[in-house]
Amino acid sequence: MAARGRGAGLRWAAVGALAAVLVALPPVIGALPASDADVPAAELRAAVLASDAVGFSGYAVSAGGLSLPVTDQLTSVADLFSDRTTMRIWWRGPLDNRVDVVTAAGETGTHRDATGTWTWEYEAATATRSSLRPLDLPAPPDLLPNALGRRLLSEATDGELARIGARTVAGRDALGVRLTPAEEATSVERVDVWVDPDSGIPLQVEVFAKEAERPALDTRFLDLEVAVPPSEVTGFTPPPAAWVRQGQQADVVLEAGRRIRPVALPAQLAGLDRRQLAGVPPGIGLYGRGVTLLAVAPVPFRLANGLRATLARSPEAVTDELGTRIAAGPVSLMVVQPSGEGPYVLTGTVTPDALAAAAAELPELAAAR
Structure with missing residues (x-):
């Protein structure tokens, strides 16, 4: 057990160091000039909506600044929107993907299939099976740039969209499209989505509240490889010694x-x-x-x-x-x-x-x- 503990400690130290390096890269890479292209905002939106089935793998980080007043039952939701979340992703499609949340304490993987999700807590050797429900509480996979960007643009009208130039995200030239909500009741000033023009995948999403200078939510890829990952990576079967339980979150x-x-x-x-x-x-x-x-x-x-x-x-x-x-x-x-x-x-x-x-x-x- 002691040897296993030392191995796990070294493994998570290496993961933590890698995450620290990746998190430090975006400000440096983002300062490099990006190549813009004459692509209309509506065309970029269409590319984003068509990118759902594009396979990829990579690293992403989500940073929120919301202090949500919630009960003890919903602390995980509050943490998701107020902290920094580092994720490793393998994406074969919206119903076949894997998202591992990496922290200093360990790793939690979410494997989604056509009927639900498996959540695997490595350190606790616990596998949780949850069905897909319309009122599921937000989870880290929901804040991936590709998932969030597609969802936020899905109901936007052409009149709410505008181009905003280009920037470098995850080492790629990303074209910007800005969504400015038309509803008078909205508390959102704007949503900026930065899109990979080749694949249509949103690489970064920034959500700004009214009268705010900094985004309330900023989720971005740090590294991205556009290629379909193997099915054995996204699939999941609980190991023989795992504790298996039914999800209760929703x-x-x-x-x-x-x-x-x-x-x-x-x-x-x-x-x-x-x-x-x-x-x-x-x-x-x-x-x-x-x-x-x-x-x-x-x-x-x-x-x-x-x-x-x-x-x-x-x-x-x-x-x-x-x-x-x-x-x-x-x-x-x-x-x-x-x-x-x-x-x-x-x-x-x-x-x-x-x-x-x-x-x-x-x-x-x-x-x-």
């Missing part, structure tokens, strides 16, 4: 969905149209499109009271007759308690003023006015 959201009381939510809130998503409990309302999204749900008192207390501890929190609300970068949260009725939670990439407007339009509050 149950936090689903349990809230099962316990909400039925409310006839309106077709529009804060100027955003309601949208339908398969598998979402009917009591949860989803509004908006693209990068401007709002979710609202009537929730149990215990959940609302805990979240309200967490929000109220922040010096930036606003409490008035509508409820308690706060903004963390482009993400806003609000707890609403109508008189004599059950509470609501509202959250999304909208401004706190938009949350207040949406809260005032909820059935029980609107009827009381």
Whole structure:
């Protein structure tokens, strides 16, 4: 065991050193001149959306600056959007890929297939099987530049897009396309996506909140090889001695969905149209499109009271007759308690003023006015 421990220590020391070198490279490489090309923004968007099945492998890093006020059940989500996450990726397609999160303490790999994901915690020898669900909580693979860039551009209109020149990312000339949301309620100033023109793969994504000089989220490739990795790398079978368990992460959201009381939510809130998503409990309302999204749900008192207390501890929190609300970068949260009725939670990439407007339009509050 001692020999194994020394070997593991040396291995992670080497990985840590490599990650440190890779993280240090982007500012140096990015300073080199990049070659631009006369490619329209709409054409770049089309290339990004068509790149889903392009195979590649590489390293990426995601850095977030959001201090999300969440409960203990969701600390992993808060860490994901507030810390630096280093990832090694093997991508054969959206339903056949592997993403290893590398830290000083060890490695956790996520292997996705057509029916779900395996999460392999190397140091704990634990394999967790999770099914794919529409309300899965965000995970490191969701912040890969290729996945995030494609998702954010997928509903953008041509009028929201503009070219912004070129820069060097992961040693490649990347063409820039800027998404400026049209919705008045949005809390996102802009999204800059830097695209490899040969493959269409987004190499870097920066999300800026309104009136912010630094991105609230910056995810980029540090190294990229465009070639289909072998299937034995992305596939996963738990080793004989592994502890195998069933994933429970999404149950936090689903349990809230099962316990909400039925409310006839309106077709529009804060100027955003309601949208339908398969598998979402009917009591949860989803509004908006693209990068401007709002979710609202009537929730149990215990959940609302805990979240309200967490929000109220922040010096930036606003409490008035509508409820308690706060903004963390482009993400806003609000707890609403109508008189004599059950509470609501509202959250999304909208401004706190938009949350207040949406809260005032909820059935029980609107009827009381």
